[in-house]
Amino acid sequence: MAEKIATLKKDENISIITLDDGKANVFSPEMSKQINECLDQVPTEEGCLIITGREGMFSGGLDLKIIQSGDIDHIQEMSFSAFKLLARIFSFPRPVIAACSGHAVALGTFLLCCCDYRIGVKGEFMLGANEMRTNMVIPTPILELIKFRVSNAHKYRAVLGAEMYTLEDSLAAGLMDEVVDQNLLMSAVNEKAKDLATMGHPSYSMTKELFIADPMSKINTAMEELKNNS
Numbered sequence: 001m002a003e004k005i006a007t008l009k010k011d012e013n014i015s016i017i018t019l020d021d022g023k024a025n026v027f028s029p030e031m032s033k034q035i036n037e038c039l040d041q042v043p044t045e046e047g048c049l050i051i052t053g054r055e056g057m058f059s060g061g062l063d064l065k066i067i068q069s070g071d072i073d074h075i076q077e078m079s080f081s082a083f084k085l086l087a088r089i090f091s092f093p094r095p096v097i098a099a100c101s102g103h104a105v106a107l108g109t110f111l112l113c114c115c116d117y118r119i120g121v122k123g124e125f126m127l128g129a130n131e132m133r134t135n136m137v138i139p140t141p142i143l144e145l146i147k148f149r150v151s152n153a154h155k156y157r158a159v160l161g162a163e164m165y166t167l168e169d170s171l172a173a174g175l176m177d178e179v180v181d182q183n184l185l186m187s188a189v190n191e192k193a194k195d196l197a198t199m200g201h202p203s204y205s206m207t208k209e210l211f212i213a214d215p216m217s218k219i220n221t222a223m224e225e226l227k228n229n230s
Helices: 029-039 064-069 072-090 107-114 140-149 152-158 182-196 203-211 213-229
Strands: 006-011 014-019 048-052 056-059 096-100 102-105 117-121 126-128 178-180
Touching: 006 029, 014 029, 014 182, 029 072, 048 182, 056 107, 064 072, 072 107, 072 140, 072 213, 096 107, 096 182, 102 107, 107 126, 107 140, 117 182, 140 213, 178 182, 203 213
Parallel strands: 014 048, 048 096, 056 102, 096 117, 102 126, 117 178
Antiparallel strands: 006 014
């Protein structure tokens, strides 16, 4: 049986998914699989979803060991699973809050872009899409997420400039909505979750679907092309 690296806890109508692989919370195939299994148990007609990491680390992105292995099939499997998962979170029919507990790099940043409200912690933690510095292309399913979330003044800096932000500086870039002291993170997140959990159903899910229709259309088209070309 695989080690539990994504766990689900429920507190009344609030669901909390915690990522903890003991290291960088990378999006390995197993991590994506376990998050999907957690999502299968989250109500879609009521409540609110919180996604968090372990202290000091939200997520470091895709599994570099798999990327560096050169195994194209394994790399494609991992990447497609992660892209599909992010699209599911982005379009989740109830409010999704990110409790950014530390560093959020590459796919970790893109996961934040999938969430409706992002609360992070003060400190020397870094956030950003570093793909241009690691000679990696940001594919359309992921590019659409950051283009949708990041503020116009930071679009070039955050994407092509590969700028890394502290969580406090990322507020101006539109990558974070609120930053609090580390010991206050979950209390702030739970307070926000209780508020967002009151959003009506199905009005919230229907409006959200309309609100993100354009990027979701581009994401779904790109995902289909990736699937056909793999």
